Amino acid sequence: MERRRFLHDVTYWSLSCFLLLHWPFPTLTTSAQAQTPQSGMALSKVGIGKDKDYRKLVRQVIALIGGMGAFVKPGARVVIKPNMSFDRPPEMGATTHPLVVRTLAEMALEAGASQVRIFDRTCNEARRCYHNSGILPAIQGMDNRKVRCDYIDRRKFVTVPIPEGRVLKGWDIYRDALEADCYINVPVAKQHGLAGLSLSLKNNMGILGGNRGQLHRKLDQNLADLATIIRPTLNVVDATRMLLRNGPQGGSLRDVQTNDTILASSDPVAVDACATMLFGRSPDEIGATVAAADMGLGIMRLNRINRIERP
Amino acid sequence: MNIYPTPVFLRRFSQGLFLCIFIVLFLHTDYQGQDEISGAVNLLFRVDPLIALASSLATRTVITLVLPAIFLLLSCLILGRWFCGWACPMGTLLDYVRPLLGKKPATIPAELPKLRYMLLLIILVGALFGLPLVGFFDPFAILVRGLSMALYPAFSMAIEKFFTLTYNHGPAWLNMLTEPAYQFLRATVLPFEQKIFTLALPAALMLGTLFLLEIFQRRFFCRYVCPLGALLALAARMAPWKISNRQPACTVCGKCNVLCRTGAIDKQGQVNSERCILCLDCLTGCPQHQFVFSRQHERAVLLAEGLSRRAFMGTTVSAIALPFLFAVRPLKRYPEPSLIRPPGALPEEEFLGRCVRCGECMQVCIGNALHPTFMEAGAEGIFTPRLIPRIGYCEYQCTLCGQVCPTGALKQLPPIKKQTVVIGLASIDRNRCLPYAKGVPCIVCEEHCPTPEKAIRLREVSILNEMGQVVRVKQPYVVDKLCIGCGICENKCPLPGHSAIVVTSAGETRHKRATDSNGYT
Numbered sequence: 001m002e003r004r005r006f007l008h009d010v011t012y013w014s015l016s017c018f019l020l021l022h023w024p025f026p027t028l029t030t031s032a033q034a035q036t037p038q039s040g041m042a043l044s045k046v047g048i049g050k051d052k053d054y055r056k057l058v059r060q061v062i063a064l065i066g067g068m069g070a071f072v073k074p075g076a077r078v079v080i081k082p083n084m085s086f087d088r089p090p091e092m093g094a095t096t097h098p099l100v101v102r103t104l105a106e107m108a109l110e111a112g113a114s115q116v117r118i119f120d121r122t123c124n125e126a127r128r129c130y131h132n133s134g135i136l137p138a139i140q141g142m143d144n145r146k147v148r149c150d151y152i153d154r155r156k157f158v159t160v161p162i163p164e165g166r167v168l169k170g171w172d173i174y175r176d177a178l179e180a181d182c183y184i185n186v187p188v189a190k191q192h193g194l195a196g197l198s199l200s201l202k203n204n205m206g207i208l209g210g211n212r213g214q215l216h217r218k219l220d221q222n223l224a225d226l227a228t229i230i231r232p233t234l235n236v237v238d239a240t241r242m243l244l245r246n247g248p249q250g251g252s253l254r255d256v257q258t259n260d261t262i263l264a265s266s267d268p269v270a271v272d273a274c275a276t277m278l279f280g281r282s283p284d285e286i287g288a289t290v291a292a293a294d295m296g297l298g299i300m301r302l303n304r305i306n307r308i309e310r311p
Numbered sequence: 312m313n314i315y316p317t318p319v320f321l322r323r324f325s326q327g328l329f330l331c332i333f334i335v336l337f338l339h340t341d342y343q344g345q346d347e348i349s350g351a352v353n354l355l356f357r358v359d360p361l362i363a364l365a366s367s368l369a370t371r372t373v374i375t376l377v378l379p380a381i382f383l384l385l386s387c388l389i390l391g392r393w394f395c396g397w398a399c400p401m402g403t404l405l406d407y408v409r410p411l412l413g414k415k416p417a418t419i420p421a422e423l424p425k426l427r428y429m430l431l432l433i434i435l436v437g438a439l440f441g442l443p444l445v446g447f448f449d450p451f452a453i454l455v456r457g458l459s460m461a462l463y464p465a466f467s468m469a470i471e472k473f474f475t476l477t478y479n480h481g482p483a484w485l486n487m488l489t490e491p492a493y494q495f496l497r498a499t500v501l502p503f504e505q506k507i508f509t510l511a512l513p514a515a516l517m518l519g520t521l522f523l524l525e526i527f528q529r530r531f532f533c534r535y536v537c538p539l540g541a542l543l544a545l546a547a548r549m550a551p552w553k554i555s556n557r558q559p560a561c562t563v564c565g566k567c568n569v570l571c572r573t574g575a576i577d578k579q580g581q582v583n584s585e586r587c588i589l590c591l592d593c594l595t596g597c598p599q600h601q602f603v604f605s606r607q608h609e610r611a612v613l614l615a616e617g618l619s620r621r622a623f624m625g626t627t628v629s630a631i632a633l634p635f636l637f638a639v640r641p642l643k644r645y646p647e648p649s650l651i652r653p654p655g656a657l658p659e660e661e662f663l664g665r666c667v668r669c670g671e672c673m674q675v676c677i678g679n680a681l682h683p684t685f686m687e688a689g690a691e692g693i694f695t696p697r698l699i700p701r702i703g704y705c706e707y708q709c710t711l712c713g714q715v716c717p718t719g720a721l722k723q724l725p726p727i728k729k730q731t732v733v734i735g736l737a738s739i740d741r742n743r744c745l746p747y748a749k750g751v752p753c754i755v756c757e758e759h760c761p762t763p764e765k766a767i768r769l770r771e772v773s774i775l776n777e778m779g780q781v782v783r784v785k786q787p788y789v790v791d792k793l794c795i796g797c798g799i800c801e802n803k804c805p806l807p808g809h810s811a812i813v814v815t816s817a818g819e820t821r822h823k824r825a826t827d828s829n830g831y832t
Binding site for chain 2: 020021086123125126128132155193194213217248249250251255
């Protein structure tokens, strides 16, 4: 082949391949911050209920703060983020109760969600956590094609800048969580060696990539900084079983207290503050709650939280 | 037109079938959503009489796990080496790569066919006297090792790279096509997590060498090296069913001599049943259809090619002497502390004797924690499994490695039992650990410690940090009595490079020398 012909061909093919691959030239419009930040002055509503029947309980508590329709719009892509970090059965209190997750998924569908995705970046091996937490079997048991329990796909972490972060300036965050129309954060309430308690704010770590251990250096402020980017539409704290000691993994029933309580709010700080009270502790003791309240990410003062308890 | 399948077709079909079964079993060697693994994924090794014999000799016990091997040996006593030609996945793969390599006729030393008998003798006598070699020469061990440690991870890596490229840089319409394809592959052939292995290259090299030897002759490995083939050949000597040449009409044209893939037919058209693997090429290839597979009543001309008395004695004596040479190295008395064996491993001597270095435990290991050992256990310990916590940790509730071990070198433990088996002990490097060295809070090891009563605990102290300020931090410490050495702390330690908490094999329960509460042995 002669040189001219060769160069001509190379130019032609690379240009056409380039154009083909980039068609239809998308414009980047998806915003990372899906939800509007909450104003620091307004009263935050927190729904609290207690019942042995977790399905009924979840429905009642969500109804207290306006029903699922207030959070899930018809056609919305919903993400439910439970805590299934550890390879423990539900009764150990280390993971969100499968019935809570399943009921939320059912309610999201009833509110018209076009799809529901459930995932968590686990600490132990993912398949063991998904299976043994009971969440994967519970979701598969729904047998609905719109609802899926997905394993984390390494490729889907995107580096997100955190402009308002005081310590943390950016981190890899799971794309599906950022792009969701409705993000439902469903932590399990449990003791944690450094954070004090692992609640809504701590549960956000389950959608982070990278070496998460490094965040423990200034954990409280890091969690608050993350909360400027990760803004759940709804936070549902599962305190049906509370792990009081040897958290966040537990492993012994002696450390678990059955409490049959669920809390829900769109304000992660307020719901964490109320959940802290269940442990007999003051919200001031939980560094992440304090740091987030300080940044105006939610309300921590109990007298400014509108606690709606089920009669 | 003959409507009956030809004998060669039947043989090829059988080879394909067994290869498929092998591949399915291989892919199946993974966590399947339950604690118990279903399907006998280690079946291949259980029917291997060489492994059965060698590991039984090494431990001087009858290992019930490998009893199915008797059936294979018995079948070869009747039919000859049918397994090599009809079932062995290694042989099938060698047959498949042969056409890719081209022909390079080479002159082979006439003594070479005796090599496999020498190897067999060294392996068996060595096993009895404490030098485990079977894993380095057994065809299944080489094959499964090469696949699980190198080829399968590399295959998965290539696929992952491709789909990562299309996902990150491809346009939306392309992803509409590639993503379903990727999900399909993930659900069928790809491993759940991309694995890496320390000895990927040596394992691949060993397997690759077997394939490259095909350049010199067809089935080079099976003819001259394979000790399993040698064992089956000894059985085939006595087999009443064999291929033979109907003498009178043979014109000695020599076609069969060239045709035979194992060199079992000599220039006169006589079949050596020790080499014959019943591929049946000669049945169809002979222009006069001289060859038949039938029951032989009278003893045919024996073309036995065993070792001479001198070679036999020499080999035996060497195999007896070698283990003692290996025994006088320091590592036999002072084991390498970083050598952490999987839970359920037998005491080292017995473990080395039974382990066939097949790599199944490493393939099934859910956390990619088990890796082939290099020289840490001596030259004879290469490819045996060891836990490298910094790469992967032992999952607290998982018992898969013990379930797939074909010879019981790793005992099958129920989860409750496994959680109490101590494989090592963690210790904190206070010069690196953040709360000690820098006064910076970090509790990651404590957080992940899986024992119900945590083996890593925190104590709150006031210390000076790097700026000279007094700070309150929680410092982790290890409770030796509770630590089982799973290595999750070392794995999750967020420090870059070396972990600040390190697990060594100290205090492992498989050895009787228990450490007392003060840490003295």
